Amino acid sequence: MKILIVDDEEAIVTLLRFNIEKAGFETDIAFDGKKAIKKAEKNNYALIVLDLMLPGLNGLEVCKYLRSHHNETPILMLTARGAEEDKIKGLELGADDYLTKPFSPKEVVARINAILRRTTALQNQKSTTLKIGDITIYPERYEAVKNGESISFTRKEFELLYYLAKHAGRVLSRDQLLLAVWNYDFVGDTRIVDVHVSRLREKIEVDTKNPRYIKTIRGLGYKMEDAFR
Known part of the structure; x- marks a missing residue:
């Protein structure tokens, strides 16, 4: 490489x-x-x-x-x-x-x-398509489709979205996300997580101030929820 x-x-x-x-x-x-x-x-x-x-x-x-x-x-x-x-x-x-x-x-x-x-x-998980609410996530394309419209992401935005969706319903701390998505085995800056969550909300939420998918759990972290539940 x-x-x-x-x-x-x-x-x-x-x-x-x-x-x-x-x-x-x-x-x-x-x-x-x-x-x-x-x-x-x-x-x-x-x-x-x-x-x-x-x-x-x-x-x-x-x-x-x-x-x-x-x-x-x-x-x-x-x-x-x-x-x-x-x-x-x-x-x-x-x-x-x-x-x-x-x-x-x-x-x-x-x-x-x-x-x-x-x-x-x-890349090794390319075949694992995920669906949450009206969003379908395609790992092989680094892309999601919502209401028939394609949404493109940066690589890291997509990795975070995919991880949140795979663990939908679970509260994930910023440190957990930092380790899982950025693969840090040392202390990192959790503001990286907040920036990427904000970017994801801009792309998948109708109202970023009242998100239906990515919820902030005060004092704990974030949780992906099915907007249809």
Whole structure:
């Protein structure tokens, strides 16, 4: 599997490339946003490590472009310390995860492996179509159909929807969802879960303030319910 590393700092690229290749992956590199997009469109990467601050097109713009052109390659975004709004914006645009600089090379590899494990697991469940309320979920297409209309998702949005639907009726804590969907075996940031739940509600709920499908269980987490019950 090949990983695309996108960063304009040569020292960081060298560090990432050494550790990612040491973990058994092939790598490719790009030093700016435009080259990253060209390479992502031309090649089939397993994952993209994408720095937020890039010359020309920044990481957010690259992420937005790829997702709007139906490129669902998983994205691990690198952000500056304290750039909270940028982190959230990246997740909203379809990034799968983020790491804050400075980071441990071991953590980068751990995050890459976590994302790829989830991707592989979902691909292995392609035949398990789920139906809840008037939503039918098709894992093989990363898609759901509601009232005859197709709804498309980013990869991580879909994984969260699929997991909630598989465990419909159960209250799932943010930590449970973080472990199950993001496959973290270390302490993560549960705001990632909240951002993705919000995005899902925008796509499947009629009224996001009074959701019928994804309920917030105060102090506990979230629960998927059949809207027809």
